[in-house]
Amino acid sequence: MMLHPVGIVRSPIKTQAAAPKQGHEGGVDAWLEVDQSLIDALDGVSVGDEVIVITWLHEAKRDVLKVHPRDNRNAVLRGVFATRSQDRPNPLGLHPVTVKQIAGNRLLVGPIEAIDNTPVIDIKPVLRRFPA
Numbered sequence: 001m002m003l004h005p006v007g008i009v010r011s012p013i014k015t016q017a018a019a020p021k022q023g024h025e026g027g028v029d030a031w032l033e034v035d036q037s038l039i040d041a042l043d044g045v046s047v048g049d050e051v052i053v054i055t056w057l058h059e060a061k062r063d064v065l066k067v068h069p070r071d072n073r074n075a076v077l078r079g080v081f082a083t084r085s086q087d088r089p090n091p092l093g094l095h096p097v098t099v100k101q102i103a104g105n106r107l108l109v110g111p112i113e114a115i116d117n118t119p120v121i122d123i124k125p126v127l128r129r130f131p132a
Helices: 036-042
Strands: 007-010 028-034 050-056 092-103 106-112 119-125
Touching (some): 028 119, 050 106
Antiparallel strands (some): 007 028, 028 106
16 A cells, blocks of 8 residues: 655644644644645636545554543553544544645644644545435
C-alpha cells in the first residue's frame, strides 16, 4: 500500500503540546496547500462546505497499542482503536472542518487541531442524510 500526500497543513500550531485534543476544543483556522498538480480535484469545493480532512499524523508513535484516554492518567488504559489517540499503528487524523476561503490551490479551513507541516492524505465532503 502506498499513500501519497495531496497537500500539507500550514498552521499556527507548531507542536503537539500546543495542539488541542479536537478541533472544536480550541482548534484554529489553517491553510491546506493542495499540490498544484491536483488543483482540478478541488473543482466543486466551495466556501461554507463541511469537509473531512484526512491527515498523516507524522509525529505520532506507531508502536503504541494502549493509552489513557485524553492523556488522563486516572482513566483506565484502552486500546487505541477505542480512542482518538494520535498514537496508533496507522496514524490517520480525521478533521471535520468548514471551508472558509479558497485561494487557488489553498483552502482556509477550521477549526483544525493539526500541527504545521502535517501531510494531508485526502479531503472528503461531509455527507448528510436527508429524510425522503
